[in-house]
Amino acid sequence: MNWDDLRVFLAIADQGSLAGAARQLRVNHSTVFRRLNTIEEDLKVRLFERLPRGYVLTAAGEEMTVAARRVEADVADIERRIVGREVQLRGSLRVTTTEALAEGYLTRCIVDFGELYPEITVDLVVGYQVYDLSKREADVAIRPGLRPPDHLIARKLARLRWAVYAAPAYIDRFGTPGSVAELKDHRFVAFSDEPVQGLSFGWARELAADGEVVFTSNNLLVQRDAASAGIGLAVLPTYFGDPNPGLRRVFALDDARSLDVWLLTHPDLRDTARVKAFNEFILQAVKRDKTVLEGAE
DSSP states (O other), X not given: OOHHHHHHHHHXXXXXXXXXXXXXXXXXXXXXXXXXXXXXHHHTSOOEEEETTXXXXXXXXXXXXXXXXXXXXXXXXXXXXXXXXXXXXXXXXXXXXXXXXXXXXXXXXXXXXXXXXXXXXXXXXXXXXXXXXXXXXXXXXXXXXXXXXXXXXXXXXXXXXXXXXXXHXXXXXXXXXXXXXXXXXXXXXXXXXXXXXTBOOTHHHHHGGGSEEEEEESOHHHHHHHHHTTSOEEEEEHHHHTTOTTOEEEEEOOGGGOEEEEEEEOGGGTTOHHHHHHXXXXXXXXXXTHHHHHTOO
């Protein structure tokens, strides 16, 4: 077997389906299907049970997973060490962050970074999925969180404040609550699934204890748009809610409901030229725009 075979095997094991593995590997579904059949034929053993709920490891598959994980860790370590020696300001850079941070702030920063470093191509991957920097699934992560992982180099960028927002149409219909105590009988937009990225964003549901949740989504962009349509109140980070012309900030939440946003890099990549240039650029940009991100009045 070669490393490409093991990557396919591990992707199926991680995702539990051929479609999920194909998305992770960025290949066609048929390619994953064909490669798995070839691997099992060569080994003369069945690695997965094909069940209605997905692909489940057999006993042989479980045993193979242990060995494959060791190989995966060794390959990732070699890649990081080699890439970490690069000194030229060119090549690709994969950055992962959330949808709200991407749309509300980071995309503009990356456009400016590209003008300064035209030979560095940034691949911005957005979503709440946590990419593993140890496996080089991403080179840099910009994530909200309470505490960064101990094995990564972490720089605190800002303290994100959250506030309650409403559309003018909602205010005209239901009035403007001035505090948490006045939220009784109000309607809310909230997260549908928790936790997200290891965090609980249940503040809207908490505030709606005496009210009604009328719309849910696992995406802040969708929640913002729903609130803009006047469906209900939404709890949003201030850097994301304040610039929206369809919303009015009702009141800010207390600091206990704030989150830090972190710039994360693996130690092996900290001195890679393009990673170092990007991190320094983001640190300076956030320093300049800190009042925007932190939602100062």
